Amino acid sequence: MPSSHPSSDLILHRLSSSDYEIKLKAIREIKNQIIGNRTKKLSYIKLGAVPSVADALATANSDSDFGSNLIVQSAAVLGSFACGVDQGVRAVLDAGAFPHLIRFLSAADEKVVDAAARSLRMIYQSKLAPKFDFYKEQNMDFLLSLLRSENENLTGLGAGVIIHSCETSDEQNILCQAGSLEKLISGLDGSINQRDASLESLATILKNNPEAVSKFAELQNGRALRSVIELTKDRYSRTRLLACLCLICIKNSSSCHLQDIGIKTKLIYILLELLDDSSQVGEEASFAFSSLVSGKEDLQKLAFEANAIDKFYNHLQNCALHPKRLEGIFLALAELCSKLECCRSKFISLQVLNLLISALTHDEANVRTAACKCLKSVSRSIKNLSAGYFMNERIVIPLVRLLSDLSTSVQVAALGAISNIVVDFTPDKSTFIQCGGIKELVQLTKSMDSSLRLNAVWSLRNMVFLADRMCKEAIFMELTVSSVASLICDSEPSVQEQALGLVCNFVDGCMDCVEFAFAEDGIILDAVGRQLWKFSKMEIGIQGMYVLSNIASGNEFHKEAIMQLLFPQAENGSHSLLSQYLQSNDSRLRTSAAWVIVNLTVPASPGAFDRVVKLRNFGIVSQIKRMISDSCMDVKLRARLAFGQINSFGDS
Amino acid sequence: MSLFWIVIRQLAQIEAMAASKKVITREEWEKKLNNVKIRKEDMNKLVMNFLVTEGFVDAAEKFRKESGTEPDIDLATITDRMAVKKAVQSGNVEDAIEKVNDLNPEILDTNPQLFFHLQQQRLIELIRNGKIEEALEFAQEELAPRGEENQSFLEELERTVALLAFEDVSNCPVGELLDISQRLKTASEVNAAILTSQRHEKDPKLPSLLKMLIWAQNQLDEKAAFPRINDLSTAALEDAV
Numbered sequence: 001m002p003s004s005h006p007s008s009d010l011i012l013h014r015l016s017s018s019d020y021e022i023k024l025k026a027i028r029e030i031k032n033q034i035i036g037n038r039t040k041k042l043s044y045i046k047l048g049a050v051p052s053v054a055d056a057l058a059t060a061n062s063d064s065d066f067g068s069n070l071i072v073q074s075a076a077v078l079g080s081f082a083c084g085v086d087q088g089v090r091a092v093l094d095a096g097a098f099p100h101l102i103r104f105l106s107a108a109d110e111k112v113v114d115a116a117a118r119s120l121r122m123i124y125q126s127k128l129a130p131k132f133d134f135y136k137e138q139n140m141d142f143l144l145s146l147l148r149s150e151n152e153n154l155t156g157l158g159a160g161v162i163i164h165s166c167e168t169s170d171e172q173n174i175l176c177q178a179g180s181l182e183k184l185i186s187g188l189d190g191s192i193n194q195r196d197a198s199l200e201s202l203a204t205i206l207k208n209n210p211e212a213v214s215k216f217a218e219l220q221n222g223r224a225l226r227s228v229i230e231l232t233k234d235r236y237s238r239t240r241l242l243a244c245l246c247l248i249c250i251k252n253s254s255s256c257h258l259q260d261i262g263i264k265t266k267l268i269y270i271l272l273e274l275l276d277d278s279s280q281v282g283e284e285a286s287f288a289f290s291s292l293v294s295g296k297e298d299l300q301k302l303a304f305e306a307n308a309i310d311k312f313y314n315h316l317q318n319c320a321l322h323p324k325r326l327e328g329i330f331l332a333l334a335e336l337c338s339k340l341e342c343c344r345s346k347f348i349s350l351q352v353l354n355l356l357i358s359a360l361t362h363d364e365a366n367v368r369t370a371a372c373k374c375l376k377s378v379s380r381s382i383k384n385l386s387a388g389y390f391m392n393e394r395i396v397i398p399l400v401r402l403l404s405d406l407s408t409s410v411q412v413a414a415l416g417a418i419s420n421i422v423v424d425f426t427p428d429k430s431t432f433i434q435c436g437g438i439k440e441l442v443q444l445t446k447s448m449d450s451s452l453r454l455n456a457v458w459s460l461r462n463m464v465f466l467a468d469r470m471c472k473e474a475i476f477m478e479l480t481v482s483s484v485a486s487l488i489c490d491s492e493p494s495v496q497e498q499a500l501g502l503v504c505n506f507v508d509g510c511m512d513c514v515e516f517a518f519a520e521d522g523i524i525l526d527a528v529g530r531q532l533w534k535f536s537k538m539e540i541g542i543q544g545m546y547v548l549s550n551i552a553s554g555n556e557f558h559k560e561a562i563m564q565l566l567f568p569q570a571e572n573g574s575h576s577l578l579s580q581y582l583q584s585n586d587s588r589l590r591t592s593a594a595w596v597i598v599n600l601t602v603p604a605s606p607g608a609f610d611r612v613v614k615l616r617n618f619g620i621v622s623q624i625k626r627m628i629s630d631s632c633m634d635v636k637l638r639a640r641l642a643f644g645q646i647n648s649f650g651d652s
Numbered sequence: 653m654s655l656f657w658i659v660i661r662q663l664a665q666i667e668a669m670a671a672s673k674k675v676i677t678r679e680e681w682e683k684k685l686n687n688v689k690i691r692k693e694d695m696n697k698l699v700m701n702f703l704v705t706e707g708f709v710d711a712a713e714k715f716r717k718e719s720g721t722e723p724d725i726d727l728a729t730i731t732d733r734m735a736v737k738k739a740v741q742s743g744n745v746e747d748a749i750e751k752v753n754d755l756n757p758e759i760l761d762t763n764p765q766l767f768f769h770l771q772q773q774r775l776i777e778l779i780r781n782g783k784i785e786e787a788l789e790f791a792q793e794e795l796a797p798r799g800e801e802n803q804s805f806l807e808e809l810e811r812t813v814a815l816l817a818f819e820d821v822s823n824c825p826v827g828e829l830l831d832i833s834q835r836l837k838t839a840s841e842v843n844a845a846i847l848t849s850q851r852h853e854k855d856p857k858l859p860s861l862l863k864m865l866i867w868a869q870n871q872l873d874e875k876a877a878f879p880r881i882n883d884l885s886t887a888a889l890e891d892a893v
Contacts, residue, residue: 036761083758
């Protein structure tokens with residue numbers, strides 16, 4: 001708690017004086033103390049200076065010279081409190097200064113207008129500023145008058161309002177239709193500040209809005225677009241960055257603009273060069289890079305050829321990196337390595353992994369999350385997975401520790417990386433098991449957070465894939481039968497799907513593995529059966545059928561249990577579950593159902609004949625016969641196989 | 653003909669010549685120079701730009717009257733800016749800060765490095781005037797928080813505070829901080845920040861032109877022998893060696 005300095009007490013006392021001269025002097029003193037000085041700002045806010053200054057502002061008379069001066073000084077103080085300090089913005093808004101500042105925008109005295117506009121601009125740079133309602137006509141008139149003004153402070157405020165409040169595509173369209181694009185474009189030829197403000201507000205309006213982008217691209221026969229492209233070569237780094245961001249917004253919203261390889265290469269090179277900038281621009285450049293290449297293989301390829309990975313690696317080696325920079329670089333690398341094996345190979349050959357591993361234990365949660373996302377992308381490399389590159393203590397131990405991280409986003413990101421790493425093609429998962437990985441994962445399957453549950457089950461599913469019997473048993477014991485059954489009936493369909501996938505992987509393999517589904521009176525099998533009847537997502541039905549198919553590859557008892565599930569006593573005719581699946585529009589569903597029949601009708605099994613008879617009675621055999629000419633190859637092949645087996649028992 | 657004319661013509665000429673490879677005699681060169689057209693208005697604008705950016709208010713005013721060239725910024729703002737610059741150069745930093753805040757309260761709020769340097773200069777002035785007690789208090793109250801708010805200032809902060817540790821400040825390792833050149837450095841920084849905030853380019857155009865001339869001459873040198881301007885202050889054409 002900052003103790004109040006004797007001098008600040010005096011100033012506050014004078015602030016509430018009824019003598020205007022004394023008040024003005026006090027306000028000016030505060031102004032000169034707080035500008036540039038964050039510590040002093042916080043101190044004065046705590047001492048309650050803001051309401052007094054706001055009062056002075058509200059009661060001043062803008063028609064008199066003295067009143068104007070008081071307004072200018074008070075507005076400057078309030079603007080400074082709000083500049084980059086959230087508590088300041090809060091205090092200024094709470095003190096009711098906002099409507100007065102708006103009022104003074106139309107004052108006669110230019111100095112008053114400037115002061116008010118500046119303060120409002122500071123407020124609008126914060127998320128705490130009041131949301132501007134674009135739907136009200138008088139608001140739009142007001143906004144347009146700001147954009148039309150000759151006064152740079154007013155146009156800057158207009159741009160700031162747009163940047164702050166324009167979020168939905170409806171709002172973007174309102175702004176477009178009102179002609180704000182044209183006004184902002186003229187700012188591109190203006191001063192440094194005008195250009196930057198125009199670029200940022202244009203990007204806000206054009207983001208994810210193909211209509212707005214088309215309109216923009218057509219303006220002045222494409223001159224506006226060309227201006228933005230020119231600005232990517234500006235001498236000021238911030239302008240270059242904002243121009244790139246604007247172009248990225250345009251490119252991502254349009255399928256015909258900025259699609260040639262020239263502009264793509266240019267953007268990549270400019271952003272990579274901006275990384276060298278030591279100011280905030282350098283930080284933001286990597287985030288811009290991520291949004292440029294995200295999900296776009298062609299851009300990732302271009303970036304790879306531009307040696308992007310080397311460049312990012314060089315930056316990472318600089319030890320005194322700001323956490324924001326680290327986060328940005330790892331996120332960019334995550335995007336770069338998300339699809340292309342060449343990028344992942346480069347990443348691994350450069351030994352960036354060492355730096356990534358230390359980032360897993362960074363103080364900042366965002367850095368840890370970014371490092372995990374990067375690891376998730378890199379571990380998609382099948383070549384390295386099968387070489388067991390990732391399944392070692394250096395990586396697994398810190399990663400498992402992150403499963404109990406305080407931040408949910410870190411946990412989810414860690415789970416993402418683990419899901420890939422455990423798809424280790426070697427059956428030995430002992431490293432992971434030894435550092436308590438399974439316990440952590442199982443714990444997370446019980447989380448209230450659905451994304452944690454989902455990713456934890458997914459990781460377990462991947463882990464069980466092709467795992468040996470001992471590993472499966474270890475996991476199964478930890479999970480318990482009842483929790484598997486309840487995950488199959490989870491409230492989230494995506495969790496249901498993964499749970500079924502998990503069971504599918506459990507029962508795949510040896511005869512003993514099939515027994516898993518029957519543990520504790522077969523509650524797991526019951527749960528599977530229930531989901532097959534009322535699934536909400538196609539994938540759930542498919543997974544469920546494959547579970548049945550795997551079980552049906554077991555012994556007689558197993559096969560009979562499946563028959564019992566598919567054809568309960570009371571049912572008859574063509575409404576059977578299996579019948580419905582065989583008729584489904586989704587070929588994957590048809591395929592999975594066909595597999596079940598293949599496994600049920602294996603000729604070598606003793607009870608196969610009886611099963612075939614039953615299938616015939618339920619009309620399944622004739623369905624299978626028809627499916628031999630199915631349009632989907634997978635379905636055709638399975639149907640043919642099944643029918644061949646059925647035929648070997650006599651006529652059909 | 654003024655030196656300025658010669659320099660500008662030289663530059664334009666070289667750019668035109670860059671494509672060919674040969675030896676050019678003085679007569680040929682001067683003939684071509686004379687054919688290069690430069691507008692007087694452009695020249696005047698360059699001169700005005702220089703006077704304004706460097707802050708020569710009276711000269712700019714006179715030049716405007718005599719040549720009819722309009723300055724690209726309001727001359728009144730130059731006066732304000734020069735007052736700030738002068739205050740820093742005389743060591744009246746507190747006064748300079750007040751003036752900057754009157755001119756534009758945003759400047760110091762959005763330029764942490766500049767603000768730090770001004771605070772640093774204040775400390776230096778207190779030490780220079782032997783006010784050690786006050787200096788210590790100031791360092792603790794005002795400078796230390798800057799270092800807390802921004803790690804990158806810590807190193808410079810340490811250097812400045814080191815001044816307090818030495819009896820004979822003018823002979824200590826960080827003694828250069830007491831030089832007048834430090835004041836000029838800070839003054840220049842403030843000047844640039846004010847210019848930027850007034851939407852003016854902070855560097856005058858003339859030096860860029862001269863740099864371009866030297867570069868262009870060097871480029872042409874690789875392809876031809878021609879009369880060069882080696883002394884910018886006289887703009888005399890010297891024959892190639």
